[in-house]
Amino acid sequence: MAKKDTGSVRDALRIGKGTERHDPGTFPIGPKKKPKALEELADAGAKLAKLQEALYAEGVGGGNRSLLLVLQGMDTSGKGGTVGHVLGLVNPMGVRYAGFKKPTAAEARHHYLWRIRKQLPVPGQVGVFDRSHYEDILVPRVQKLVPAAEWRKRYAEINGFEQELAEAGTTIVKVFLDISPEEQLKRLKARLETPAKWWKYNPADLDARAQWDDYQKAYADVFAKTSTETAPWYAVPADHKWYRNYLVARLLIEAIEEMDPKFPPADFDPETELKKLEGVGVPA
Numbered sequence: 001m002a003k004k005d006t007g008s009v010r011d012a013l014r015i016g017k018g019t020e021r022h023d024p025g026t027f028p029i030g031p032k033k034k035p036k037a038l039e040e041l042a043d044a045g046a047k048l049a050k051l052q053e054a055l056y057a058e059g060v061g062g063g064n065r066s067l068l069l070v071l072q073g074m075d076t077s078g079k080g081g082t083v084g085h086v087l088g089l090v091n092p093m094g095v096r097y098a099g100f101k102k103p104t105a106a107e108a109r110h111h112y113l114w115r116i117r118k119q120l121p122v123p124g125q126v127g128v129f130d131r132s133h134y135e136d137i138l139v140p141r142v143q144k145l146v147p148a149a150e151w152r153k154r155y156a157e158i159n160g161f162e163q164e165l166a167e168a169g170t171t172i173v174k175v176f177l178d179i180s181p182e183e184q185l186k187r188l189k190a191r192l193e194t195p196a197k198w199w200k201y202n203p204a205d206l207d208a209r210a211q212w213d214d215y216q217k218a219y220a221d222v223f224a225k226t227s228t229e230t231a232p233w234y235a236v237p238a239d240h241k242w243y244r245n246y247l248v249a250r251l252l253i254e255a256i257e258e259m260d261p262k263f264p265p266a267d268f269d270p271e272t273e274l275k276k277l278e279g280v281g282v283p284a
Helices: 009-013 034-060 079-089 135-142 148-152 154-167 181-193 195-200 204-210 212-226 241-259 270-280
Strands: 066-073 095-099 126-130 170-178 233-237
Touching: 009 233, 009 241, 034 066, 034 079, 034 241, 066 079, 066 241, 079 095, 079 126, 079 170, 079 241, 135 148, 135 154, 135 212, 148 154, 154 170, 154 212, 170 241, 181 195, 181 204, 204 212, 212 233, 233 241
Parallel strands: 066 126, 066 170, 095 126, 170 233
Antiparallel strands: none
């Protein structure tokens, strides 16, 4: 179901009731050509960096707010690439990255949210989850690792968890990088045909590809049950990497602009300090 280009990327990409999403290869909002998108991404990067600096400074000054970017998607959809190209535009001091793979034996002994809580951003930070707590619904469901009653109760648990984060000052931006099976095939082949990309390939990726429809159904239920007013989902068409990066940058800009972070006031008199500085002179 196409959505009207209102100028707001969040409005254009937000998943509402059901699973309305744009085709992964389309351009529902913003630039339609790569050169224009790269030009606008550069401008967006400068803007994002300034907003992130204000958020970081606010946290240093005693503020309690942070932002959490949750990235989900099928293999090769570009979660790592998005982190590099979009979050690489801002000061790394204010970014906290966490990639979630299969739980370790130690992690598996705890509640599934235990390892998630350990990686949450502190005030002033932009946190990034490369995969997330949603893996604890998707994978157990598709691979039948736990009884259905177990993963079904996690929808409500996660909604409560995210509401708790929001009330504590964290703005949550949940992004599904929506790639087509045709584009995934191209990217998997490129990984196998390019020695420099072999490290990215995992034979298990083919198992997940074989279960494509099952994962799509699982994602559809995740969107229907956890796209809330507090933490909505956004589906980003991801067949074109340059367009994906532009959209995610814009989503972050809109989210932080709404937060409207403020630089903290000085706890000293700048004029007095300037006079003192001028009086010190230049060291010999």
